[in-house]
Every structure is written in structure tokens, then in C-alpha cells.
Amino acid sequence: MKNKLNPIALANLDTSTAPPLEEQAIADARKIIADVRAEGEAALRRYGERFGDIEKGAPLFIERDQLQQALNTLPAAQRDLLKRTAERIRRFAEAQRSCISPLSFRVEGGQAGHTVEPVEVAACYAPGGRYPLPSSMLMTCVTARVAGVQTIIAASPKPAQLTLAAAAAAGADRLLAVGGAQAIAALAYGLAGAPRCDIIVGPGNKWVTAAKHLVSSVCAIDMLAGPSELVVIADESAHAGVIAADLLGQAEHDVVARPILITTSKKLADAVDVELERQLRDLPT
Incomplete structure (x- = not known):
């Protein structure tokens, strides 16, 4: 099975940025x-x-x-x-809306x-x-x-x-x-x-x-x-299936989307690769 994740060492990380509009x-x-x-x-x-x-x-x-x-x-x-x-x-959304309220405040000479x-x-x-x-x-x-x-x-x-x-x-x-x-x-x-x-x-x-x-x-x-960018930072305790779903949820937006996993655990990275392969089988996009 070919890896879906592309391993990159910190020293080789591309730190260039693209303008938001071409x-x-x-x-x-x-x-x-x-x-x-x-x-x-x-x-x-x-x-x-x-x-x-x-x-x-x-x-x-x-x-x-x-x-x-x-x-x-x-x-x-x-x-x-x-x-x-x-x-x-x-x-x-209703909970968010309830936090935004009208305001009337008495000031000298009237209301603001x-x-x-x-x-x-x-x-x-x-x-x-x-x-x-x-x-x-x-x-x-x-x-x-x-x-x-x-x-x-x-x-x-x-x-x-x-x-x-x-x-x-x-x-x-x-x-x-x-x-x-x-x-x-x-x-x-x-x-x-x-x-x-x-x-x-x-x-x-x-x-x-x-x-x-x-x-x-x-x-x-x-x-x-702009194109979707997602960074997941995870250690060995993280759930590989959830990480894979998050990465795919961004990757499906566009061919130039950049979903990234940062981890110190090779075991987790391998498990995420397996999950990516499994979830891709029935993902239409």
C-alpha cells in the first residue's frame, strides 16, 4: 500500500506562503x-x-x-x-445569536x-x-x-x-x-x-x-x-480515525488544499495512513 501521508522532516518543511489572491x-x-x-x-x-x-x-x-x-x-x-x-x-447558531443583544446605556443628556x-x-x-x-x-x-x-x-x-x-x-x-x-x-x-x-x-x-x-x-x-489549510497536532494518544477524517475533510475541498499532520509518533502516523486508505474507499470526492 502506498502511503497517503507524505512524511516531511522539520528541516525540509516548506515555509513559503502564497498571496491570498492571484x-x-x-x-x-x-x-x-x-x-x-x-x-x-x-x-x-x-x-x-x-x-x-x-x-x-x-x-x-x-x-x-x-x-x-x-x-x-x-x-x-x-x-x-x-x-x-x-x-x-x-x-x-441559536446559542450564538442569544449572546448578541441590543444595548441601551444612559449617558449624560440621553441614551447611547x-x-x-x-x-x-x-x-x-x-x-x-x-x-x-x-x-x-x-x-x-x-x-x-x-x-x-x-x-x-x-x-x-x-x-x-x-x-x-x-x-x-x-x-x-x-x-x-x-x-x-x-x-x-x-x-x-x-x-x-x-x-x-x-x-x-x-x-x-x-x-x-x-x-x-x-x-x-x-x-x-x-x-x-483561500485554499484550505489544516494542521492537526497529535501525540500517540490521538484517535487515528478522527485525524484521518479531519485531514480528508479539508483535502476534498480543492486539489491545492494542504492538510498537515504534526506528530512525534510514527505509530500514529502509520495508523492514520491505514485509516486514510480505508476511508477513501467510499469517499466520492
């Missing part, structure tokens, strides 16, 4: 955004079809009843898993303080295609719904049934079946039938990240999410 990705995203702003649905559809987001002539949006149908027709085990996971995220108000429209992006992440759909849409957002627009290119079902379980109102910079442009500027969104959240590839950067002056964003 200049070429920014240039590509800028042109796509400009085209979508100028041409609206025609450009959104053109780019979506070119990059394989949607089939020629397919609808750009998948409505709530279709999302629900995707959830209803999932195998029972997957449907229950989505609902159970959404409920766990919801409970945590703040209120806590949700935005009206949120866009929640989840990667699709080779690296679908229904988990991102759950973690963004459920949180937005708990925050009190009125309208939640999901977006994911070439969405699989599991992604559509996750959008339903998470409470999305509809889903834009296009991704990349073209989707970010439509959501930020309210084009091609998409409402103008107050915020765009969720991870994506380098063109999605570049597009979020470019529209951040007109639409709030969560962050600029």
Missing part, C-alpha cells in the same frame, strides 16, 4: 463581472454554459418546491443525515447603545462540480435563517441532488444553479432575476474569491477564503 484570477473575475453587469442574463448564461455550470437552455434558478422535492426523494439515510446536521447547526438587525437578503455560496460541499450550504443558510434574514438565495454550480436537498433542509428560498465570478456578479448587483444581496457568504475557488473581493465595495462579504 493577479490573473482578479483580472479574469473583473472581466466576467463587467460582462455580467453589461449584458445581464445573456452573459450569466454564456459563462455558466461555458464553464459547465448549467446545460444550454436550462433554468438559472431552482425554486423552493424543487429543492424540497430533491430532499424528499433522497434515500432515507441521507435525508435524515442532512436534517440531523441542520438541526445541530441551528441549535449552535446599539441594536442588532439582520440583513434582508443573503446569498449563500457552496462549491459544486468536482468538489461539492453540501456542508457549506447547511452552515451558511441555516445560520442566516437563525439570524433572521428574510430572503436566502443559495448558489452552487452544477448542483447535485444532495446539494439541492441541503439547500432545502437549510431553509434556502431558491438556488442559483451557476457558480464562479458570474454568480457573484449577479448576486451582488441584482441581475438576471437575482435580488440584489446585502451580503455574500461561503467558500469558493480562486475566481469566486477574487470576485467577492471585487464586489465588496457594493456588497458585504464574509471573508476571502
Whole structure:
């Protein structure tokens, strides 16, 4: 069996860093955004079809009843898993929300303080295609719904049934079946039938990240999410199966993701290798 882990001694560790945004990705995203702003649905559809987001002539949006149908027709085990996971995220989000409270404080001459108000429209992006992440759909849409957002627009290119079902379980109102910079442009500027969104959240590839950067002056964003990097620091007492799952959970995001295990135990590293091999057998991504 070939090792899945690539052993690296400390002296040989690559400590170089990459910029969070690539200049070429920014240039590509800028042109796509400009085209979508100028041409609206025609450009959104053109780019979506070119990059394989949607089939020629397919609808750009998948409505709530279709999302629900995707959830209803999932195998029972997957449907229950989505609902159970959404409920766990919801409970945590509710606990977080309860910690954020309005404030009114008496000062000389009056009152000072703040209120806590949700935005009206949120866009929640989840990667699709080779690296679908229904988990991102759950973690963004459920949180937005708990925050009190009125309208939640999901977006994911070439969405699989599991992604559509996750959008339903998470409470999305509809889903834009296009991704990349073209989707970010439509959501930020309210084009091609998409409402103008107050915020765009969720991870994506380098063109999605570049597009979020470019529209951040007109639409709030969560962050600029680069390729996934994960470091697990573990000794011989750690559970090899849990470590392997954590490493794979990041590795499946992107071909340039960097999941790293730091350990002083060769026995643990070997056990993690065995677990990686075992878990990869039934991991579709």
C-alpha cells in the first residue's frame, strides 16, 4: 500500500506562503463581472454554459418546491443525515445569536447603545462540480435563517441532488444553479432575476474569491477564503480515525488544499495512513 501521508522532516518543511489572491484570477473575475453587469442574463448564461455550470437552455434558478422535492426523494439515510446536521447547526447558531443583544446605556443628556438587525437578503455560496460541499450550504443558510434574514438565495454550480436537498433542509428560498465570478456578479448587483444581496457568504475557488473581493465595495462579504489549510497536532494518544477524517475533510475541498499532520509518533502516523486508505474507499470526492 502506498502511503497517503507524505512524511516531511522539520528541516525540509516548506515555509513559503502564497498571496491570498492571484493577479490573473482578479483580472479574469473583473472581466466576467463587467460582462455580467453589461449584458445581464445573456452573459450569466454564456459563462455558466461555458464553464459547465448549467446545460444550454436550462433554468438559472431552482425554486423552493424543487429543492424540497430533491430532499424528499433522497434515500432515507441521507435525508435524515442532512436534517440531523441542520438541526445541530441551528441549535449552535441559536446559542450564538442569544449572546448578541441590543444595548441601551444612559449617558449624560440621553441614551447611547446599539441594536442588532439582520440583513434582508443573503446569498449563500457552496462549491459544486468536482468538489461539492453540501456542508457549506447547511452552515451558511441555516445560520442566516437563525439570524433572521428574510430572503436566502443559495448558489452552487452544477448542483447535485444532495446539494439541492441541503439547500432545502437549510431553509434556502431558491438556488442559483451557476457558480464562479458570474454568480457573484449577479448576486451582488441584482441581475438576471437575482435580488440584489446585502451580503455574500461561503467558500469558493480562486475566481469566486477574487470576485467577492471585487464586489465588496457594493456588497458585504464574509471573508476571502483561500485554499484550505489544516494542521492537526497529535501525540500517540490521538484517535487515528478522527485525524484521518479531519485531514480528508479539508483535502476534498480543492486539489491545492494542504492538510498537515504534526506528530512525534510514527505509530500514529502509520495508523492514520491505514485509516486514510480505508476511508477513501467510499469517499466520492
